[in-house]
Amino acid sequence: MSEQLTGAQALLRSLELEGVEVAFGVPGGAVLPLYDPLLDSSIRHVLARHEQGAGHMASGYAHASGKVGVTIATSGPGATNLVTPLADAYADSIPVVAITGQVASSSIGYDAFQEAHTWGITAPCTKHNYLVTDVNDIPDVVREAFHLAATGRQGPVLVDIPKDVLAATMTWTGGGTVNLPGYKPRSEGHHKQISAAVKLLLESERPVFYAGGGLVRAEASQEALAFAKAANLPVVTTLMARGVIPDSYEKHLGMPGMHGTYAATMSLQKADLLVTIGARFDDRVTGKVSAFAPYAKVIHVDIDPAEIGKVRNAEVPIVGHARAVLSQLIAELAKQLDGEPAPKNQPWIDTVLGWRHDNPLVYDQRPDGPILQQYFIDELSRQMGDTAIVCAGVGQHQMWTSQFWRFERPNAWVNSGGLGTMGYAVPAAVGAQAAMPDTTVWAIDGDGCFQMTSQELITAAIEGFPVKIAIMNNGALGMVKQWQNLFYDGRLSGVDLSGGLPDFVMLAEAMGCVGMRVDNPADVPAIIEKAMSVTDKPVVIEVVCDPEEMVFPMVPAGGSNDDVVLNKDGLK
């Protein structure tokens, strides 16, 4: 049935057809024609206080739900404020669709008010982007944008629409279609490669399953665990993959890399085979690439062919969707084993489990000392079990959360891994809460990170998202301070925040949240319980922490993973 719609109405109709329930945005001049019919749409609009917040909310929504997050901004500064969240989502392959208004077609190129070259600025930080010049293209562009965001290697897609195109009328004839002749993401892996991979696996004596965030995006959690069990594989999960294989899996060694566990990092160094799925040999995992996993052959499974061979050569490259390829690998393993049990590789398993046993993640919480961040996170995780979603900003608190939270399921860990965007936690938590209204959402934040996006507290309060935020307040940009202490002779430059911190409790209250403060280790369990008892408002807990605590283990930047340092004394 055909009817006359404005471009904005067609856009909203198209978004509704994609199943969009909520969009995070900030209006402005160029999107006025969109915000009017938005009032009549089934899509809920969440008014962020800054477009960066809106973008991270969309990302947090996508992280927690696996669905595409949607954000809306106006032209010019609205769009440029989205650059950081887009780059963030691009680095972590998070499916986000951004709708931006543009100045009227006739003004483009004339340096009009609030004009920016949005598609040019965002082309390098999106999977793809569009400038819509014809109102009739809107349904197809929206369909393609969601298709691109959610399939293949997921990622952000931006749709820039001039104001006159939003206001123009078109004949609606039904939803859009995808016409992308050059876009053909592969699903199944090549059967010869699957066979070669399993052969190599069965020949190996020291294999490790190096599991990456692609497994989360591919919803391959069950298959990943089944494969690990079937092949008796010890597992390491990267920062982006925490939870995709439960930490409680008996051969889980933790996170590898710069701040990973000794067992995880060392297992890669001594392995003779890496089964790498949905991971990209990021520098935070590999350390010095030439010294990384020197004895290992590599099976590399990725949906993005460009990741294979980019950093590390793969003996068996497999391009495909992680879930499909894992199913193939499981079937092929059974076929090649032909009823025999999988190799136990007992000496190797004993070795890596011995490393894990002998080098646990530790902290020393003294009853009369300041609260250690690790202790707070450990206690919070203990109380939450696997019920909560946990978000983090970037820095020490992020690493400690990854280390000390007990991750048991995918989509419960929301953080900025690739881009390392400080300020991610608060808005991401709002987005995660919007996706999962019945789940407790915690944000573990730093005092530095928190101050970058804390204006979104009021968004959480007004829009009814009762997130819980724990600020690990050490009065400094802690990770930078740690590096200055370790590698710049303790010459602290530009990292001290303690002289000018806001009163976080008053700030929280001023933003419509409940503010709390804890500075005694003995009070930590009770303050968490108190925060959990508040269900109708966001809660902010200022956790007054030890300003000198550092994150260990640590592989110094540019160093070999063989040189992992377990504590402060190891650096001397």
Added chain:
Amino acid sequence: MNHLISVLVENKPGVLARVATMFARRGFNIHSLTVGPTAEEGMSRMTVVADTPEVEQITKQLYKLVHTVKVTEFEPGQAVVRELMLVKINADPKRRSEVLNAASVFDASAVDIGSSSLTFQVTGTPEMLADFLEMMRPYGVSALVKSGRIALAKNSKTKAAAGP
């Protein structure tokens, strides 16, 4: 080392900028780049000469661009390669015929003439253009412009670089 890459792309606004931005972002050095329509409606062909040891990454990154349909890397001898050059040679009336004679060896045609210079149009392989310049250098080359290389596969002996 120079690699000759032929890229079939959808003819969409901004596609050249996307390719150029990707090359810049990934640190690939472009020696020359030409773009123009093809026999197929809605498709353009880019011929890129890239100076890099890492041609596989270039191919893969090109395929990641949504408007890229096919990427072909030509090994030497697999394609017919041509380039067009306009070049202005110093030639006062006394030396004009000498320069014209020399140019005729290369099938170069004089397309403009001035009081003290001649402009030639030269078409051929990159090697031939280089030879022409080498021969003309003693007279003095005051200006030149090249089209960049274009290439078409010989018969059907090329294989497309591994697709996505």
